[in-house]
Amino acid sequence: MTTIGTSATRPVGRPRSSHASEAIIAATIELLLEGVTIEALSMEAIAARAGVGKATVYRRWPNKEALVVEAFASVKGAIPEPPGHSVRDDLVILLGAMGRSQEAPEARVSPCVMPEIHRNPELFDRWVGVLEKRRDVMRDVLRRGVRTGELDPELDVELAVALLASPMMMQMALRWYPRVDKEKLAERIVDLALRGMGGA
Amino acid sequence: MTTIGTSATRPVGRPRSSHASEAIIAATIELLLEGVTIEALSMEAIAARAGVGKATVYRRWPNKEALVVEAFASVKGAIPEPPGHSVRDDLVILLGAMGRSQEAPEARVSPCVMPEIHRNPELFDRWVGVLEKRRDVMRDVLRRGVRTGELDPELDVELAVALLASPMMMQMALRWYPRVDKEKLAERIVDLALRGMGGA
Amino acid sequence: MTTIGTSATRPVGRPRSSHASEAIIAATIELLLEGVTIEALSMEAIAARAGVGKATVYRRWPNKEALVVEAFASVKGAIPEPPGHSVRDDLVILLGAMGRSQEAPEARVSPCVMPEIHRNPELFDRWVGVLEKRRDVMRDVLRRGVRTGELDPELDVELAVALLASPMMMQMALRWYPRVDKEKLAERIVDLALRGMGGA
Amino acid sequence: MTTIGTSATRPVGRPRSSHASEAIIAATIELLLEGVTIEALSMEAIAARAGVGKATVYRRWPNKEALVVEAFASVKGAIPEPPGHSVRDDLVILLGAMGRSQEAPEARVSPCVMPEIHRNPELFDRWVGVLEKRRDVMRDVLRRGVRTGELDPELDVELAVALLASPMMMQMALRWYPRVDKEKLAERIVDLALRGMGGA
DNA sequence: CGTTAATCGAGACGGTACGTCCTGTCTTCGG
DNA sequence: CCGAAGACAGGACGTACCGTCTCGATTAACG
Numbered sequence: 001m002t003t004i005g006t007s008a009t010r011p012v013g014r015p016r017s018s019h020a021s022e023a024i025i026a027a028t029i030e031l032l033l034e035g036v037t038i039e040a041l042s043m044e045a046i047a048a049r050a051g052v053g054k055a056t057v058y059r060r061w062p063n064k065e066a067l068v069v070e071a072f073a074s075v076k077g078a079i080p081e082p083p084g085h086s087v088r089d090d091l092v093i094l095l096g097a098m099g100r101s102q103e104a105p106e107a108r109v110s111p112c113v114m115p116e117i118h119r120n121p122e123l124f125d126r127w128v129g130v131l132e133k134r135r136d137v138m139r140d141v142l143r144r145g146v147r148t149g150e151l152d153p154e155l156d157v158e159l160a161v162a163l164l165a166s167p168m169m170m171q172m173a174l175r176w177y178p179r180v181d182k183e184k185l186a187e188r189i190v191d192l193a194l195r196g197m198g199g200a
Numbered sequence: 201m202t203t204i205g206t207s208a209t210r211p212v213g214r215p216r217s218s219h220a221s222e223a224i225i226a227a228t229i230e231l232l233l234e235g236v237t238i239e240a241l242s243m244e245a246i247a248a249r250a251g252v253g254k255a256t257v258y259r260r261w262p263n264k265e266a267l268v269v270e271a272f273a274s275v276k277g278a279i280p281e282p283p284g285h286s287v288r289d290d291l292v293i294l295l296g297a298m299g300r301s302q303e304a305p306e307a308r309v310s311p312c313v314m315p316e317i318h319r320n321p322e323l324f325d326r327w328v329g330v331l332e333k334r335r336d337v338m339r340d341v342l343r344r345g346v347r348t349g350e351l352d353p354e355l356d357v358e359l360a361v362a363l364l365a366s367p368m369m370m371q372m373a374l375r376w377y378p379r380v381d382k383e384k385l386a387e388r389i390v391d392l393a394l395r396g397m398g399g400a
Numbered sequence: 401m402t403t404i405g406t407s408a409t410r411p412v413g414r415p416r417s418s419h420a421s422e423a424i425i426a427a428t429i430e431l432l433l434e435g436v437t438i439e440a441l442s443m444e445a446i447a448a449r450a451g452v453g454k455a456t457v458y459r460r461w462p463n464k465e466a467l468v469v470e471a472f473a474s475v476k477g478a479i480p481e482p483p484g485h486s487v488r489d490d491l492v493i494l495l496g497a498m499g500r501s502q503e504a505p506e507a508r509v510s511p512c513v514m515p516e517i518h519r520n521p522e523l524f525d526r527w528v529g530v531l532e533k534r535r536d537v538m539r540d541v542l543r544r545g546v547r548t549g550e551l552d553p554e555l556d557v558e559l560a561v562a563l564l565a566s567p568m569m570m571q572m573a574l575r576w577y578p579r580v581d582k583e584k585l586a587e588r589i590v591d592l593a594l595r596g597m598g599g600a
Numbered sequence: 601m602t603t604i605g606t607s608a609t610r611p612v613g614r615p616r617s618s619h620a621s622e623a624i625i626a627a628t629i630e631l632l633l634e635g636v637t638i639e640a641l642s643m644e645a646i647a648a649r650a651g652v653g654k655a656t657v658y659r660r661w662p663n664k665e666a667l668v669v670e671a672f673a674s675v676k677g678a679i680p681e682p683p684g685h686s687v688r689d690d691l692v693i694l695l696g697a698m699g700r701s702q703e704a705p706e707a708r709v710s711p712c713v714m715p716e717i718h719r720n721p722e723l724f725d726r727w728v729g730v731l732e733k734r735r736d737v738m739r740d741v742l743r744r745g746v747r748t749g750e751l752d753p754e755l756d757v758e759l760a761v762a763l764l765a766s767p768m769m770m771q772m773a774l775r776w777y778p779r780v781d782k783e784k785l786a787e788r789i790v791d792l793a794l795r796g797m798g799g800a
Numbered sequence: 801c802g803t804t805a806a807t808c809g810a811g812a813c814g815g816t817a818c819g820t821c822c823t824g825t826c827t828t829c830g831g
Numbered sequence: 832c833c834g835a836a837g838a839c840a841g842g843a844c845g846t847a848c849c850g851t852c853t854c855g856a857t858t859a860a861c862g
Contacts, residue, residue: 013806014858020808039239042848053809058850159388166366188359196396213837214827220839242817253840258819413811414853420813439639442843453814458845559788566766588759596796614831614833642822653835658824 016059023050024057028071038068069123072130079134087145091164091190094138098168099182131169135161145197152198163193216259223250224257228271238268269323272330279334287345291364291390294338298368299382331369335361345397352398363393416459423450424457428471438468469523472530479534487545488590491564494538495586498568531569535561545597552598563593616659623650624657628671638668669723672730679734687745688790691764694738695786698768731769735761745797752798763793 027049031041043064047054061067080097082090138161145151167189227249231241243264247254261267280297282290338361345351367389427449431441443464447454461467480497482490538561545551567589627649631641643664647654661667680697682690738761745751767789 011806012804012860014808015860016807017858043850044848051809053811054850055810055852056808059807063850156388156392159392162367162370163363163389163392166370167362169370170362170366188356189363192356192359192363192396193393194396196392196394211837212829212835214829214839216838217827243819244817247840251840253838253842254819255821255841256839259838263819410855411811412809412855414813416812417853443845444843447814451814453812453816454845455815455847456813459812463845556788556792559792562767562770563763563789563792566770567762569770570762570766588756589763592756592759592763592796593793594796596792596794616833620834643824644822647835651835653837654824655826655836656834659833663824 020050020052020056021060023052024060024067025071025074026050028067029075032068032071038064041068043067065123069126072123073126079137082137082141084141084144087141087148087150088190088194090141091138091194092186094134094141095164095168095186095189096183098134098165099186135165138165142197150198151194155197160193160197163196164189220250220252220256221260224252224260224267225271225274226250227252228267229275232268232271238264241268243267265323269326272323273326279337282337282341284341284344287341287348287350288390288394290341291338291394292386294334294341295364295368295386295389296383298334298365299386335365338365342397350398351394355397360393360397363396364389420450420452420456421460424452424460424467425471425474426450427452428467429475432468432471438464441468443467465523469526472523473526479537482537482541484541484544487541487548487550488594490541491538491590491594492586494534494541495564495568495589496583498534498565499583499586535565538565542597550598551594555597560593560597563596564589620650620652620656621660624652624660624667625671625674626650628667629675632668632671638664641668643667665723669726672723673726679737682737682741684741684744687741687748687750688794690741691738691790691794692786694734694741695764695768695789696783698734698765699783699786735765738765742797750798751794755797760793760797763796764789 024046027046028041031045031049032038036045041064043054043057046067047057050057057067061070078097080093082093084090139157142151142155142157142160146153146155146157168186224246227246228241231245231249232238236245241264243254243257246267247257250257257267261270280293282293284290339357342351342355342357342360346353346355346357368386424446427446428441431445431449432438436445441464443454443457446467447457450457457467461470480493482493484490539557542551542555542557542560546553546555546557568586624646627646628641631645631649632638636645641664643654643657646667647657650657657667661670680693682693684690739757742751742755742757742760746753746755746757768786
């Protein structure tokens with residue numbers, strides 16, 4: 001005579017306020033973007049900024065790292081849709097966008113998260129997941145190039161992605177060449193790398 | 201009738217004990233290598249481990265970050281001397297060493313330091329300095345290749361270094377492909393990249 | 401439609417633990433009685449002894465002095481009930497008790513507190529309050545003596561209390577005559593003073 | 601062949617500067633009179649104020665207390681010469697001076713020193729010594745009164761001093777009746793006490 | 801429609817580390 | 832050897848967070 005077919009344990013009591021969760025995530029990102037280090041970032045400050053009790057935070061995330069993971073994942077950078085006319089142009093567009101995304105919020109959050117990555121497998125997976133979206137687009141472009149004959153049919157796509165993306169990612173993560181023109185850099189990386197891949 | 205020509209201000213008071221400084225640096229590295237996070241690393245623990253008063257630490261470094269910078273700089277990874285027979289072999293050796301150096305102490309310190317890099321220009325310079333030593337060796341190999349005709353005479357050496365080193369550095373910094381055979385990875389990167397640089 | 405007549409602001413949040421407060425006071429007195437100087441007495445030691453975090457101490461008392469005031473006030477010395485047969489005997493009993501109370505806990509706490517008295521009006525009031533209880537009993541005895549004709553009807557009771565109690569208090573506070581028999585001293589003070597007050 | 605007949609160990613090297621000693625004492629009193637508690641008073645501050653190295657202070661006094669003892673002893677309050685016409689008038693003058701001496705530097709130093717008195721016998725002796733000078737004058741006046749027949753020949757002079765001086769000393773030490781007219785108080789104490797001593 | 805129970809905000813709890821200051825000792829100069 | 836200057840090991844200061852806990856007050860869904 002009770003909810004048939006619902007094997008999931010139905011929670012009694014007051015349900016969690018989604019408003020609180022959102023406020024917490026928002027407060028976290030806010031503080032991070034204000035330049036607070038991840039280690040200077042305190043649960044107390046987050047709770048206060050979100051207008052929420054500390055217990056409400058800890059009820060949702062066991063610790064600061066878990067919360068930052070979630071917050072980080074919620075920051076999405078736009079990935080351009082490559083037009084698909086030529087492999088080279090698509091790669092330049094993708095890498096250029098990658099370079100320009102330094103100024104995006106996610107670029108400011110990510111270096112904060114790095115030291116936690118090796119300690120926290122879940123964070124590692126999420127971080128990879130976010131970055132992989134960009135790399136997936138790049139993989140598609142490369143695979144298309146192989147199909148259309150623009151690229152060497154024997155090309156190791158995975159390796160090619162590493163070769164193309166890594167210099168740009170070093171850029172993002174470490175601001176290696178802070179004074180380099182990102183657009184030019186993208187073009188030159190693509191040109192040099194493509195030569196080895198049978199392109200151009 | 202007074203000290204002529206002695207423009208250097210001689211410091212008054214008891215000079216600082218170099219023994220204390222060394223003990224502090226050593227204690228810092230020790231703790232870091234024992235797996236203590238940079239944020240879990242406490243000045244209190246460092247002072248205790250070094251057998252030193254907290255004030256003695258703060259007299260030398262204003263905060264944890266500055267101390268870690270110094271400690272990091274004192275950790276040196278050995279750089280292999282490339283034999284110089286062929287550009288390809290030299291690069292494989294250099295990149296392979298880079299990959300293997302993941303297990304070296306410096307590799308375990310460096311990811312801890314990263315989030316501080318963008319905040320602390322001095323730390324940035326030191327970090328670049330340490331990494332640049334490796335890249336300098338690579339530059340030499342590439343320039344030699346250009347001279348000997350093994351590589352394209354128009355090669356942008358700087359860009360080539362980025363192309364070669366970045367995938368490996370992503371590896372070091374982020375352990376991107378934790379399950380990859382580093383030796384193989386080095387070879388494959390070199391082979392793919394060299395094709396674009398005019399090298400066989 | 402809202403709480404009518406409830407003008408008292410009910411405190412929100414977890415209420416303070418009276419157990420903690422008591423443990424802190426107890427620890428303070430304990431340490432003081434173990435012979436720790438008020439200046440050697442540390443908040444750190446008090447918190448540790450009480451099994452309490454430092455913040456819990458500072459949440460209640462802004463500094464060591466305020467805490468010692470409270471601790472001091474909680475130490476009560478027993479005041480004897482004078483039998484009331486004769487003014488002389490009652491005074492001897494009161495002063496004798498005063499002299500003997502040197503060995504009481506409160507006598508060991510009080511000299512520690514003295515230098516703070518002039519700086520801290522609240523401490524001054526508490527200190528006076530504690531001492532005035534004894535003097536009040538003495539005032540009653542003297543007023544009774546005036547009523548019964550044992551003492552000069554013109555007697556300035558306040559001045560008489562000062563004359564009687566001060567030598568004994570000097571004794572308590574400063575241990576002026578460390579080798580004097582307290583009982584004898586009380587008797588002799590009373591006898592000499594009473595002669596000037598019309599008694600005996 | 602030098603210094604014949606000097607059996608005392610002659611110190612070699614630079615002799616101690618008396619200027620330094622004086623500067624240290626002066627700095628101590630200065631700070632105490634500026635209202636610094638004896639426990640807030642730091643050797644560091646004293647040395648700095650005196651323009652002297654800390655070692656120079658510690659070479660002369662083993663710790664803060666010993667230094668404060670010395671400093672305290674160097675503060676002298678003037679004691680009036682009683683005219684000697686009548687015991688009552690002399691006592692009123694002496695007690696009045698005692699009461700007025702509240703505003704004297706020594707009165708401001710002494711309450712600071714009190715908690716140390718019971719711990720430090722040397723300090724106790726010095727403190728007693730300073731106060732006893734006043735009491736000695738009072739003893740002389742009383743003994744003269746006994747000789748001239750103004751006072752009871754059986755009078756216990758020591759007890760009488762205690763009876764007379766203690767209320768005034770409570771006043772000095774604790775400012776018991778802060779709003780009392782000191783001159784009037786002296787007169788009234790003397791009159792009441794003298795009645796019991798056979799005077800007036 | 802009144803339980804029931806998990807939620808909420810607030811904030812106290814025992815702890816740990818912070819960075820500063822002082823203690824009493826020491827080590828270096830120059831006088 | 833004394834002087835100032837100041838570094839040394841140690842330890843307390845008062846503050847700020849940690850992650851947990853206890854409050855009284857909501858807020859649903861269940862019965």
